Amino acid sequence: MKLLKLVPDHTNVDFMRWRNVALVLSLIVTIASLSYTVYRGLNLGVDFVGGQLVRVTFAQPIDVEKLRSKVDSMHLGEASIQEFGGPRTFQIRLPKPGGGDTAANVVATRVKQEIEKDYPGAKIDSVDTVSGKVSEELADNSALAIIFAMLGISIYIWFRFEWQFGVGALVGLAHDVSMTLGFFAFTRLQVDLNVVAAFLTIVGYSLNDTVVIYDRIRENLRKYRKMAILPLLNLSLNETLARTVVTSLTVLIALGVLMLIGPEVIFGLAIAIFLGVIIGTYSSIYISSPVLVWLGVSPHSFVKTDDKDEGATAQPA
Amino acid sequence: MLEFPRWKVWLISLVIAAGVLLSIPSLLAGTPYAHFWPKWLPQYRISLGLDLAGGSHLLLEADAGDMLKQRLQSMDDSVATELRRDPQIDVGDISTAGGRLSFMVRDPRQVDAAVERMRALTRPVALTGNRDWDVSVVDSTRIVLTPTASGTAQAFKDAMGVARDVVRRRIDPSGTKEITVITEGNNRILVQVPGQDDPEALKKLIGQTARLEFKLVDLSANPQDAQQGRAPPGSQVLPMADGSGVLTVKRRVMVSGDQLTDATQSFDQDGRPDINIKFNTAGARRFARTTQENVGKPFAIILDDKVLSAPNINEPILGGNAQISGSFTVQSAHDLAVSLASGKLPVKLNVIEERTVGPDLGKDSIHKGVIASVIGTVGVIIFMLVTYGRFGVYANIALVVNGFLILGTMAMFNATLTLPGIAGFILTIGAAVDANVLINERIREEMRRGRRLLDAVETGYREAFRAIFDANVTHVISATIMAYFGSGPVRGFAVVLLIGVVTSVFTAVYFTRMLVVLWIRRTRPRALHI
Numbered sequence: 088m089k090l091l092k093l094v095p096d097h098t099n100v101d102f103m104r105w106r107n108v109a110l111v112l113s114l115i116v117t118i119a120s121l122s123y124t125v126y127r128g129l130n131l132g133v134d135f136v137g138g139q140l141v142r143v144t145f146a147q148p149i150d151v152e153k154l155r156s157k158v159d160s161m162h163l164g165e166a167s168i169q170e171f172g173g174p175r176t177f178q179i180r181l182p183k184p185g186g187g188d189t190a191a192n193v194v195a196t197r198v199k200q201e202i203e204k205d206y207p208g209a210k211i212d213s214v215d216t217v218s219g220k221v222s223e224e225l226a227d228n229s230a231l232a233i234i235f236a237m238l239g240i241s242i243y244i245w246f247r248f249e250w251q252f253g254v255g256a257l258v259g260l261a262h263d264v265s266m267t268l269g270f271f272a273f274t275r276l277q278v279d280l281n282v283v284a285a286f287l288t289i290v291g292y293s294l295n296d297t298v299v300i301y302d303r304i305r306e307n308l309r310k311y312r313k314m315a316i317l318p319l320l321n322l323s324l325n326e327t328l329a330r331t332v333v334t335s336l337t338v339l340i341a342l343g344v345l346m347l348i349g350p351e352v353i354f355g356l357a358i359a360i361f362l363g364v365i366i367g368t369y370s371s372i373y374i375s376s377p378v379l380v381w382l383g384v385s386p387h388s389f390v391k392t393d394d395k396d397e398g399a400t401a402q403p404a
Numbered sequence: 405m406l407e408f409p410r411w412k413v414w415l416i417s418l419v420i421a422a423g424v425l426l427s428i429p430s431l432l433a434g435t436p437y438a439h440f441w442p443k444w445l446p447q448y449r450i451s452l453g454l455d456l457a458g459g460s461h462l463l464l465e466a467d468a469g470d471m472l473k474q475r476l477q478s479m480d481d482s483v484a485t486e487l488r489r490d491p492q493i494d495v496g497d498i499s500t501a502g503g504r505l506s507f508m509v510r511d512p513r514q515v516d517a518a519v520e521r522m523r524a525l526t527r528p529v530a531l532t533g534n535r536d537w538d539v540s541v542v543d544s545t546r547i548v549l550t551p552t553a554s555g556t557a558q559a560f561k562d563a564m565g566v567a568r569d570v571v572r573r574r575i576d577p578s579g580t581k582e583i584t585v586i587t588e589g590n591n592r593i594l595v596q597v598p599g600q601d602d603p604e605a606l607k608k609l610i611g612q613t614a615r616l617e618f619k620l621v622d623l624s625a626n627p628q629d630a631q632q633g634r635a636p637p638g639s640q641v642l643p644m645a646d647g648s649g650v651l652t653v654k655r656r657v658m659v660s661g662d663q664l665t666d667a668t669q670s671f672d673q674d675g676r677p678d679i680n681i682k683f684n685t686a687g688a689r690r691f692a693r694t695t696q697e698n699v700g701k702p703f704a705i706i707l708d709d710k711v712l713s714a715p716n717i718n719e720p721i722l723g724g725n726a727q728i729s730g731s732f733t734v735q736s737a738h739d740l741a742v743s744l745a746s747g748k749l750p751v752k753l754n755v756i757e758e759r760t761v762g763p764d765l766g767k768d769s770i771h772k773g774v775i776a777s778v779i780g781t782v783g784v785i786i787f788m789l790v791t792y793g794r795f796g797v798y799a800n801i802a803l804v805v806n807g808f809l810i811l812g813t814m815a816m817f818n819a820t821l822t823l824p825g826i827a828g829f830i831l832t833i834g835a836a837v838d839a840n841v842l843i844n845e846r847i848r849e850e851m852r853r854g855r856r857l858l859d860a861v862e863t864g865y866r867e868a869f870r871a872i873f874d875a876n877v878t879h880v881i882s883a884t885i886m887a888y889f890g891s892g893p894v895r896g897f898a899v900v901l902l903i904g905v906v907t908s909v910f911t912a913v914y915f916t917r918m919l920v921v922l923w924i925r926r927t928r929p930r931a932l933h934i
Contacts, residue, residue, distance in 0.1 A: 090790065090791060090792065090793050090933070090934070091790040091791045092791075093791075096848075096852060097852075142765070144764075144765075195758075196604060210762060210764060211601075211760075211762055212761070212762050212764065212765040213759070213760055213761045213762060213765055214603070214758070214759070214760045215758070215759045215760075216755075216757065216758040216759070217757050217758075218755075218756040218757060220465075220756055221463065221756050221757040225891065228889045229889070231889060232885050232886060232888075232889035232890070235885050235889075236881065236882045236885045236886075239881045239882075239885060240878045240881050240882065243877060243878065243881060244874075244878075247874055280890070280891065280893065280894050281823075281824050281827075281893065281894065281897075283890075283894065284824055284886060284890065284894040284897045284898070287882045287883075287885065287886045287898075288831065288882065288897075288901070290882050291878050291879045291881070291882030291883065291901075292835070292879075294875070294878040294882075295835070295838065295875040295876075295878055295879065298871060298874045298875045298878060299842065299871045299875060302870055302871040302874060303871075306867075326849065327845075329845050329848070330841050330842055330845040333791060333841045333845070334835075334837070334838045334841045334842075336787065337784050337787060337788070337834050337835075337837050337838070337841070338831070338834035338835055338838075339834075340780065340783040340784055340787060340834065341780040341781075341783065341784055341830050341831065341833050341834030342780075342830070342831065342834060344776050344779045344780040344783060344830070345776045345780060345827060345830045348772060348775060348776050348779070349772055349773060349776040349826075349827070349830075350768065350769040350772045350773055350776075350823060350826075352455070352765075352769060352823055353823055353824055353826075353827050356824060356827050357827060360827075360831065
C-alpha cells in the first residue's frame with residue numbers, strides 16, 4: 088500500500104523569509120480585530136448580560152413576523168427573534184425585566200403560555216433566565232479564566248524552556264485570542280459560556296502546536312551550535328511541518344464534522360475551536376517563532392541549563 | 405527496545421479491560437440491550453448533565469436581610485416568653501429598629517434581673533469565645549440586644565445548612581429522586597432536577613418560607629386603626645392571605661410550625677381542600693391548653709406573616725391534630741403541606757439563575773452528538789490509516805481504546821457528561837492522535853537519517869515523548885482553569901478534556917509502544933513501511 092505523504096520528505100521552505108510581511112499583516116489584522124471588537128462589541132448572550140432566552144420548536148414552519156409582533160405586543164422590552172438551526176426552531180431573547188427576580192419568572196411563564204396557546208404543538212425546548220448579578224459574575228470569571236490560562240501556560244513554557252519562549256508563547260496566544268474575538272465581533276455569532284470554553288481550548292491547543300515547534304528548536308539549538316538562528320528556525324519548522332499538517336488535519340476533520348452535523352447548541356463552540364486551530368497553527372510558525380529572533384535566542388540560551396534540563400526531561404517507560 | 409516485560413503487557417491489558425468493562429453500562433444505558441449486562445459486573449454509569457437529560461437548574465441565593473429579620477423575630481419571641489415566666493418582668497416600648505431588639509424595664513429594680521435572664525438566652529459561638537448576642541443597658545432602664553458579627557455569621561452558616569436540607573425535602577419528600585441540592589459559596593444553593601422541565605412547580609415549593617404560627621385575634625382592636633396599620637401594644641396588623649383585608653392579632657405566638665411532626669393534604673366536610681397537621685408532644689400540649697383557655701374566640705392561622713384563616717375555637721382540641729383551612733386548591737394545599745412537613749426555611753431564597761431544558765432537545769443533542777462522534781472518529785481513522793499504514797492501525801486501535809478509557813474513567817468517578825462534554829470527546833479524538841503523529845513522523849525522520857529500524861523506532865518514541873509531555877501539560881493547565889472557573893456544562897467539557905489528556909498519553913504512548921514491540925518481536929521485520 089502506498090502511504091499518503093502530504094508533506095514531501097525533504098522540504099526546505101524558507102518560512103522566515105516572509106516573517107516581516109507576516110508580522111505586519113498579523114499586526115494589522117490583530118489591531119483591526121481588537122478595535123472592531125471594542126467598537127462594535129460582541130454579541131453577548133444572556134449568560135453574560137442577563138435576561139432570558141427561550142428556544143421553541145414549532146409544529147409547522149411559522150411566519151416570523153407574526154411571532155415577532157406577538158411577542159412585541161406583550162411589551163416585555165426589546166425582544167429579538169432568530170432562527171436557530173432549522174426553519175421551525177427559533178430563539179426568543181428578552182431583556183432583563185425590571186423589578187427583581189419574580190418579575191423575570193412572570194415573563195418566561197407568559198411567553199410560554201402565549202406560544203403554547205397560539206401555536207398548538209409548539210414545544211419549549213429550553214428556557215434560560217440569568218439575573219444581572221449572575222451574568223456579571225460569569226462574565227468576570229470567564230475573562231479571568233482566559234487571562235489566567237494564557238499566563239499559566241506561558242509561565243510553564245518559561246520554566247520548561249527559557250523566558251524568551253514564554254514571551255513568544257504569550258504573544259502567540261494574545262494574537263490567537265484577539266483574532267478569534269474579532270471573528271465573533273464581525274459575524275455577530277452569539278458569545279455564550281460554551282464559546283468561552285472554546286477560547287480556553289484554543290489557548291491550550293494553540294500552545295500544543297507551539298510547544299512541538301519550540302521543542303524542536305531547542306533540540307536543534309543544542310545540536311547545531313554554530314548555525315545562525317534564522318536557518319535554524321527554518322530547519323525546525325520544516326522538520327515539524329509534516330506533523331503540523333497531519334495533526335491540524337485530524338483535529339479539523341473531527342471538528343468539521345461536529346460543526347456541520349453536531350448539535351446546534353454547540354455550533355459556536357465548534358466553529359470557534361475550528362477557527363482557533365487554523366489561527367493557532369499559523370501563529371506557531373509566524374508569531375511565536377520569529378519572536379525568539381527578536382528576543383535574541385541563541386545556542387547560548389541553553390548552554391548553562393543543559394545538564395539540568397536533561398535530568399528534568401521525562402522519559403517513556 | 406524489545407524489552408517489554410510480561411508484567412507490563414499484563415498491566416496495560418488489565419487497564420484496558422477495566423476501561424472497557426466500566427464503559428459498557430453507560431453505552432448500553434437507554435438502549436433495549438441494557439438488561440443483557442450481567443448484574444455481577446460493574447454497574448458504574450456516567451450521569452447525563454441537564455442539557456442532555458432535560459430538567460431544571462436553579463441557583464438560589466439567600467436573602468441575608470431576611471435572615472437577620474427572622475433571627476430578630478425569633479429572639480423577640482423568646483424574650484417575650486422568658487419575661488412572662490415567674491417572676492414576671494413588666495416591659496414596654498419594645499423596638500426592633502436598626503436590627504436591634506430593645507425594650508424598657510418598667511420597674512428599675514428589675515433591670516439587673518432582666519439583664520441576667522437575657523444573658524441566659526444568648527449562646528456562645530463555637531471557637532470564637534464570643535456570644536451570639538450582646539446584652540447592654542442604655543439609659544439605666546432600656547435593655548438592648550445586638551446581634552454580634554460572629555453570631556450572625558454562624559447563624560447564617562447554620563441557616564444555609566438547614567435551608568439546603570429543607571429544599572431537598574420539599575423537592576423530594578420521599579428521598580428517592582436523583583436530584584442535586586448543594587450549597588455553593590457561603591450564600592447560594594444549587595438545585596438540579598433531571599426530568600423536571602417545569603421550573604414553576606419547583607419554585608412554588610421553594611418560594612415559601614412556610615413559617616406557620618397560631619396567634620390569638622386581638623378583639624379589642626379598633627377596625628379603623630387596623631385599616632391604617634395601627635395596632636394596640638402587644639398586637640400587630642397582618643394582611644389576609646386572600647387579599648380580603650387585614651386582621652389585628654396578638655404578637656404572642658401560641659403555637660408554631662416548628663412543633664409539627666407531619667402535614668398532609670386532605671378535605672374538609674364540605675369537600676374543600678385543607679391541610680391536616682399533627683403536633684409533637686410539646687406542641688400538642690400547648691395547642692390543647694391554648695384552645696381550652698380560649699373556647700369561643702377566633703384563632704388566627706398565620707403563614708409567612710399572612711393570615712390564612714381565623715376560625716373560632718368551638719371546643720378544645722386535645723389530640724394534637726388540627727386542620728388548616730383557607731382558600732386552597734388541591735395543588736396549593738398539597739404544596740403547602742409538603743412545605744410545612746419539611747420545616748420552615750430559615751432564610752428566604754431568591755432565584756438568581758434558572759435554566760430549563762426540555763427532554764426532546766436533550767435527546768436530539770445526544771443523537772446528533774453520537775453521530776458526529778462516530779463520523780468524526782471514522783474520518784480520523786481513515787486519515788491515519790492512509791497516512792501511516794501499520795503504524796496508523798496501531799494509532800487507531802489506541803484511539804478506540806482511548807474512547808473506552810475516557811468513558812470508563814468517567815463512569816468510575818460518576819462524572820457528568822454535558823453537551824460541551826461531547827464536543828470535548830470529539831476534540832480529544834482529533835487531538836489524541838497527535839501523540840502518534842509526533843511519534844510516527846519522528847520515526848520517519850530517523851529512518852531517513854539512515855538509522856536502523858529498531859533504533860529509529862526507539863529514538864522516535866524517546867524524542868517525541870518530550871514534546872508530547874509538554875504539549876499535554878498545556879492542555880491540563882487550560883482544562884484545570886476551565887474546571888475551576890467554569891459552571892455546569894463548561895466544567896463537563898473540562899472534565900472530559902482532562903480525562904482525555906491522561907488516557908490519551910497512556911494509549912498513544914504506552915499502549916502503541918506495546919503493540920509495536922510485540923509486532924517486531926513476532927515478525928522481526930527488516931524494513932519499516934511508514
